[in-house]
Amino acid sequence: MSKDRPALVELRFELNGKDVAVECEPQQTLSEVLRGRLNLTGAKISCEVQVCGACTVLVDALPVSSCTYLAYEAQGRSVTTIEGLEGRDRTLHPIQQCFIDEFAFQCGFCTPGMILSAKALLDDNPDPTDDEIIHHMDGNLCRCTGYVPILKAIRKAAAVMKEARG
Amino acid sequence: MSDDKGRDFEVVNRSVPRRDGRAKVSGRALYVSDVKLPGMAYAKVLRSPYAHARIVSMDTSKAESRPGVYNVLRGDDLEGLNPYFGHAVKDHPLVAIDKVRYAGEPVAAVIAEDELTAYEALEFIHVEYEELPAVMEPQEALEPSAPLLHQREFEAGALRGFEGEVTAGRGTNLCQEHHIKWGDVDEAFAKAAAVVVAEYYFPMAYAYAMEPYVAIAEVGDQGVTIYSSAQHPFMVRHDLKTIFDMPVSQIRLIVPFVGGGYGSKSYTKIEPLVSACAWKARRPVKLQLSVEEAMLTTRGDDALTWMRTAVDADGKIIARQAKIYMNTGAYAENSPLVCEKSSNRCVGPYAIPNVQIDNQMVYTNTVPASSFRGFGCAQVTMAGESQIDELAAKIGMDPYEFRVHNAAQPKQEFFPGMRPFDGTLTQDLKIVADNLGWKEPLPDGHGRSIGCSASDAGAYPLTSTAVRVHADGSASLMIGSTELGQGSHTVLPQIVAEELGVPFDLVRVVSSDTAITPYDRSTGASRTTTLMGRAVQEASREAMEQMVRMAADVLGVKESEIATVRGGITCGEAKLTWSEVLTRYYRLPDGEVIGRAYIRKDGDFAQLPVFWEAASTGIEVSVDEETGKVTMEKLGTCGDVGLAINPALAEGQDIGAATTGMGIGMFEELEFDRNQLLNGNLLEYRLPRFSDMPRTVKLELVQNRDGVGPYGAKGGGEASLNSLPANIANAVYAATGARIRRAPLTPEKVWRAIRDARAARGENES
Incomplete structure (x- = not known):
């Protein structure tokens, strides 16, 4: 130094x-x-x-x-x-799992930021509309996926998290 | 669907989850940006403020004497190295020597104990420049009075990727030219029923690989070791072999995950500079560029295309002529090949009996241009597919019907001497038209368009691989293909699993280390699934052939008595898995067999292109005539991929490519204000965002198994970019009657064009 x-x-x-x-x-x-x-x-x-x-x-x-x-x-x-985000038993957070399931990344460089932005949204608004997801996520760029698979992953994660809450 | 033995696919043609999924969602995926080596120093680059200047003197003593600074690398202190690189033309000094040729060119690098110390030392370097007149436009650069960028004669690179001569370095600013001619265009235009002639512009674009260029180099007794974000490590190795005058065995490139490439990380970028820093400082050195610096490193070639196309009375295209000026910026990089490819890609996907294309690739004092997704095809398809709609309008034909009427047919040799067409464009176009609701009425202010393209893809067929089958029944796949996000680490082990009959999860991928993985020329031109996929298939089969011989040995029978089944062999009543064959052969539950394959320009790959990359795209837009803002409402793509090894990944390529095409069609452009890049950062370079995406997206694949890849596969991932800028221009025309021939169609450009179109129609401005 x-x-x-x-x-x-x-x-x-x-x-x-x-x-x-x-x-x-x-x-x-x-x-x-x-x-x-x-x-x-x-x-x-x-x-x-x-x-x-x-x-x-x-x-x-x-x-x-x-x-x-x-x-x-x-x-x-x-x-x-x-x-x-991963659980102590190494289970993935539902948003992480849904990103894998929906092919919501390619190079992966935007992915940690995408997932955390999505988490902030879903923790605050568990049942967002597509417009709300798009508005919230507009500050996260992705050059690979064309965003549509990410939108699907967040939508699906919202449903999974809702079901887990019962 | 089934394989060539009639067995139903079990792993291939299924959307298995990505192999790199868990690493990438958990933050554990390793990129070069994340790598630290013990004792590593950091480099920062001083860049030229002038577009064209002679370096009169440089004083680095103050910077060198700062605490924490190890060395300063400068262009006049490289004795012992061959400082010029370039796989096509050796015109690129690793750091400026005697002069600078664009604003942003590296003139020195500080190597220090940390990044901040290196960065702070840059302002203590004093450089005296003598500014020279700069030339920024290709046509101006070709004037005899234009300032000359390069004074030296160049050696052509051995791996330039095309057969023609290199024309750079002959006392002009012409970097490369390419000419195509068949039939007689003048005669055809003279007798044409209708002709459209116009000029089109495709902008300078920035690929925005989210991970900017980064490399770490170490020069030691074993040679040079570099961790890099390079797409083509073996091509970079060849450039470094020359710089250090070492055999390739002593140059080791290691490429972990790459944070986006899109062509911008193909060929050699910062590796010569960082390895020279490591050589000078005698310690490992990391050079991490910022996005702003990446924008000063490589961009896509812009193109000005004059084109005319003629039809006969039956609506058949009878002639096309184009004159193209392309701009490679200060250095050739891969632009000589872009020149050849963009010329070829002016023709397809139509069968045209009279063609003349003249293309000049020119040096200017702008950021060097090189490969970018679409590779010349996007540039000229802006012209070609715009002109197809203009012609259809002129003869009163529906633009979809006009395309179907003229599209190249399967097996047709529409480009003399090249591989006959291996796609089905009429099928692709129909799928997209149906998904768009082609004939359905549209609301006011909406317009729709359809387009298609066919690129001579696959680059050069030189690829090898090894499949190691272990005695426990697992396998390791050794590939030189880099994982840029396109999914090669998923698709290629799917092929191994399909062939060997072992579970997908048991196939490990070892990739992209030139000291370990067999040679692969490149990861680009949509070639990996076709060429490496075929190599992986053949290597898996060669491993099985060896294991059949081993089984014959352990069972004491002739090879001909053994039949292969999924996962092993049978011989009469005996049935052995591959694990059992190897364990009995070696008499230990360990050891392996290595299957190999070498692909070269021979057999199925003797004729180029390796395949025609074809696709159709269609869109619906709405245009706000008050503001000129264009909104994409619908997108349809159809990739003509032969067979999708992993359909979800193939569709992901199509929508990703289409999104970049939309960006270039609507907002992306690097702009120069006189000699300086005006919008060289992400605040001012506008990229596609979530809110830009259409709400209706329909992705489809045509799988006719008509390619030379494994199971009839062909590549994808660029074609749906190529037609998108013209799609946007055509849909805006359909919506407003305003024809715009320069991409991107920014709101201002659209607003002005609508105003001008109204004035031309004699309407009053409201």
């Missing part, structure tokens, strides 16, 4: 249900801390201007672009990344 770097700050937050403490520079983004210091590389970096959604993670259940969200803003909050 160069000598003219700013002093490190200590950052504590809840990450995928566990408390973590990590040192970071004050200008570092959440994605730099997650990917660079905590080795959680699920959040992907693409546009770096909050257009593509590939870096989406949830902070207190709301989707944020981790490529431009300062890590320090996560202080004391609860962060969910794609790595936190």
Whole structure:
């Protein structure tokens, strides 16, 4: 580390249900801390201007672009990344399973962000209309699938989650 | 459906879930962006602010003396390397040498202990430039007085992919030209019943692979090892062999999952630069570009096409002539091949007795252009399929009927010397027309269009593979094909499972490591399912032949007494699985047999193209005449794929390609303001989003098993892009009466065209 770097700050937050403490520079983004210091590389970096959604993670259940969200803003909050979605018994979250079932990805680079954006929607609005899904997901780009399979996957996941709730 | 032994398919022709599914939904799928090596340094690139300039001097001492900086790589300090690369034309220096040829060209790279340190050091490099006049348009660049981009003579690359000569480096800005001629176009146009002549433009487009270019290089005693997001690792290996003057055995390319390619990651990109950094710094170096830098690395070739097409009194197309100017930017990359292919792709999918195509690919001071999904076909199909609708309107024929009337027929040699047509366009067109409700009335402000294309696809047939069958009955498939998302890691093991009769889940895929996996020329031109698929099928069969000999040995019988069944053999009463054959042969429950296959330009693959990639697409749009905004209401595609090994994946290719075609047809264009790229970021380069998609989408596949791939398969994944920009222009015309011949059809362009069309009809502006 160069000598003219700013002093490190200590950052504590809840990450995928566990408390973590990590040192970071004050200008570092959440994605730099997650990917660079905590080795959680699920959040992907693409546009770096909050257009593509590939870096989406949830902070207190709301989707944020981790490529431009300062890590320090996560202080004391609860962060969910794609790595936190699988159950302890390794079962996939229904949204993850429905993405596989509906062929809702190809290269996979947008997928972690897509799934987390969809989770934020379905946790808030368990029975969305197609218009609501499209409106909510419009900030997540995919260059491979033409979006239609993703729409189907989210629709199906809503139904599966509804049934699981009984 | 059944295989060539009459057995019903068990694994093939089924939409089995993706092999990479769990890795990709859980965030565990590994991309080069995620890879870190011990002791790794990071490089950042200083780029030219000028489109054309001489580098007078460069002072890197301040940057080099900053804490944490290891080295600065510069073009005048590459002694020991051959710094020019290019599989077609060796015109591309790995970092600028003496001059820069486009704004954004790398002029130096800082190698430091972390990315921020490297980035901060860039501003301490001082470069003095002498600006030179720049030329941005192909026709201007061909003027005798135009500034010359390249002063050197070039060596043609051994792997350029076409048979003609390279015309670059002969003292002009002409990079490549291609000419096609049969029949007599002048005579045909003279006697034509109707002719349409016009000029069309296909824009510079950015592929937007979501993962920007990234590579990690290490230069050591064993040679050069590179982790890269490259689509064609074996082609990159060949470029690096020259740069380092090493045998290919000492150049190792490793490609894990790739975050999108669409052609933009084909051939060599940043690998020479990052490996030169590693060579200079004597440690592993990672170079991760941003999206903005990716936009300054490669784009699609734009094309200005003058075209005329003639029909006789029966509505038969009798002649087509085109003159095309294409723009490769500062370096040739793969544009010489794009030049040849776009010329060929002016003809199909129609049988035309008189043809003349003249195509010039020109150097300009813009971002280098290369392969992009559609590969020349999309560029000229904007012209060709627009012109088909214009002609149909002129002679009062329905544009669907006009296409059916003229489409190339199955087995017809519509392109002299090439493989006879192996698709069924009339069937494809009918499916799409029916799904669109072709004859049904439309609401006001709506328009519909149909189109088709046929590309000489498959690139060059040179592919090999190995299928290792293990004594426990599982198998490993060794393939050089990269997984870009298209699904090769799912489709290819489906073929192994089908052939060997082993469960799909027991077939592991080992891919894309040039030190380990057998040679595959490339992953592009829709070739993998056809060529690698066929190789995988043959290698599986060769493994079984070996296991039949082993079974004869262990049973003490003649080979001819053994019959193969799914999953093993029978011999009289005896029945052995492959696992039992191997275990008894080796007398241990371990060991393996290796089946091999080599595909070359011979036998079924002697005649090019490997296959014709054909499809039909149709759309319905609504146009808001007040704003010019076009909304796609319906999309229909029909991929003519021979046999879909995995139908869901094949349909996924079609809708993905159509969506990119829609983007280029409606909003995508890299724009230059004089010498600078104006919209080189994703805030200003508009890509298709969720809300742009039509609410009605009908995807279909025609499976006539008429290809040379396994079980009659052919490739797909580009064709439904090719006709989409013309689909949009034609549907907007149908809706408004305004003909637009330049893609993309942005709201402003549509609004102006509607206004002009009204004025031409003598209507008052409301």
